[in-house]
Amino acid sequence: FSNVDLLIVGAGFYGATIAERVANELQKNVLLIDRRSHIGGNAYSEFDSETGIEVHRYGAHLFHTPNETVWTYLNRFTGFTDYKHRVYSTYRDQVYAMPINLGTISQFFNRRLSPAEARTLIADQAAEMAGRNPANLEEKAISLIGRPLYEAFIRGYTAKQWQTDPRDLPEHIITRLPVRYTYDNRYFNDKYEGLPVDGYAAIFERMLNHPKINIALGVDFFSLKSSLPPGLPIVYTGPIDRYFDYSEGELGWRTIDFEKETVNTGDFQGMAVMNYADETIPFTRILEFRHFNPERSYQTEKTVIVREYSRSAQRKDEPYYPIDTRQDKDVFLRYRVRAEAEVNVHFGGRLGTYRYLDMHQAIGAALKAFESRVVPHFTEGRILG
Ligand code: FAD
Ligand code: NA
Structure with a gap:
């Protein structure tokens, strides 16, 4: 760790954005670790070896944002297709927009x-x-x-x-349920929307391709923690309750079980996302990944589908959506007080702040934290918090 200026835990959009900024803007050495075997966090996707179809490993990821700053920033690392998301729902053997x-x-x-x-x-x-x-x-x-x-x-x-x-x-x-009194069924209303031309992983490879960024994959922060030099500044984007060893209680999350299947047909359902509203069908929806990228005209008579099953997460599961009961909120507030008192550790991202964040929100929050927390730390010697 002798020439590490900043340790970043988690190579999702939050950690990767901070790493990119610190290396390019401040010329500081970053060590970026992730316990998974790949960069990209939950936005990660890979090209299926059998069909060549891009599959989002942690559920469908649709990029959309009203935020010009985030859009301009991300466009330095990828182009976007003109994909516009639409969702249909099956109910009693009929399909509705x-x-x-x-x-x-x-x-x-x-x-x-x-x-x-x-x-x-x-x-x-x-x-x-x-x-x-x-x-x-x-x-x-x-x-x-x-x-x-x-x-x-x-x-x-x-x-x-x-x-x-x-x-x-x-x-x-639920605070609102959108009902539109027009025939418009675009899922998102944001000014900017699309999917990365070369897939999600390529974005992260380009963001992190810098001599001052070292990446260590398959490394869990908690197996390193005791050997870190005291006072080493850290950006932590893992679960906040895990950081404090669950001492204030465990935060509730929902997880999703993904059941992936390769089907011998060129087209299974005619669009990317089909919800299943009937309670008698156990999954919530089926994703068919080839439809996210119609511009690629995949040359295969096979298709990759994923059924999603939702349930509450146990400690060993991937935490996806904060349940956020009143009790969770109380527990989180106790952790937040402790996080603020933790000198030179900045807690960020969806796991570190126990908030559902879309990708553009995670990037936007990281760009802000870079300016308000990380730059003052390196240029004015302020504590990183
Ligand atoms: P993450 O991407 O979760 O990255 C955190 C990283 O920290 C992970 O890679 C994890 O392995 C690592 N980590 C945790 N603990 C440790 C540890 N102890 N040691 C080392 N590494 C550790 N957003 C959209 O904009 N559009 C969508 O359509 C969309 N769909 C989604 C669907 C699902 C099912 C989910 C769960 C999320 C979706 N999102 C979507 C949200 C998007 O995934 C997040 O905005 C984004 O992942 C947030 O980035 P992050 O860096 O905060 O967290
Ligand atoms: Na802190």
Whole structure:
């Protein structure tokens, strides 16, 4: 460690962005470690050896952002395709466009409806909750979109995501349910959207290709910790509860089991993401990766699909989505106080701050932390916090 100026734990977007900035802007030596065998964190993808199809190993990753700074920054390392995300949902052997829009509503109620008629219909159906405060997720959803659409598109899907009856889930999990009174079914509304032309891994290879960045893969921070020189500045993007040895309690996460299958057909479902709303079907959705990159016209009569099953994470599982109950929030606040007091250690990223972050948010947060925390540390001698 004699010539390491900064240790970064985690080679996801947060850690990689800080590493790139520190090497290129400050000419400091970075040691970037990850316990996995690859860089890229959860955004990592690989080209399937049998079919050549790019498969996102940790679930579908769609890049989108309203943030010009992040977009400009990332475009230094990759071009983007013009992919625009769309999602469909299977319910009782029919396929509907998501998010719920005028097309979905007309198809579901089997009538042509003008935007105004659809608004009135949904408002009437939501009126069963009028004057009452929703006591659980089911009542909250009904107050937003009415019972029929809730029962078709939200109830079963949510129950599978949380492995809990929506009547036993707190209402604050959903604050809004988008219903569009147009036929627009673009999933994201952000100004910038697309997928990396050469895949996700290439972004990280380019970001981290610098003589001042050393990468050590398959290395767990906690097997190094006791041999680190005291005071070595650290950017830590692993789970915050693990850092403090779970001493304030364990934070709740949901994980996903991915069941990958190569199917002998050129096209399995005609689009990239199909949700399954019926509770009788155990998975929440099926991804078909070739449809993320129609510009590649993969020359294969096979296709790679992944079924997703959602459940709460045990310690050995990959933590994906913070559950964030009121108790989790309390536990996290206790860790945050301790993290602030931890001299020369900066906690960042989705695991280090116990927050769901999209990729653009992780990059944006890292760019900000670089300016507000890392630069002052190296140029003014301030403690890294
Ligand atoms: P991560 O990418 O998780 O990186 C953290 C790294 O730290 C990991 O590689 C981990 O191995 C490493 N680490 C942890 N502990 C240790 C340790 N003790 N020692 C060494 N290394 C350690 N975002 C979007 O914008 N669009 C999407 O469509 C999208 N889909 C998603 C789907 C799923 C299923 C999930 C889970 C996330 C999705 N995201 C999406 C979010 C995206 O993955 C995150 O924004 C991004 O991964 C955050 O980067 P990060 O660096 O904070 O964390
Ligand atoms: Na700190």
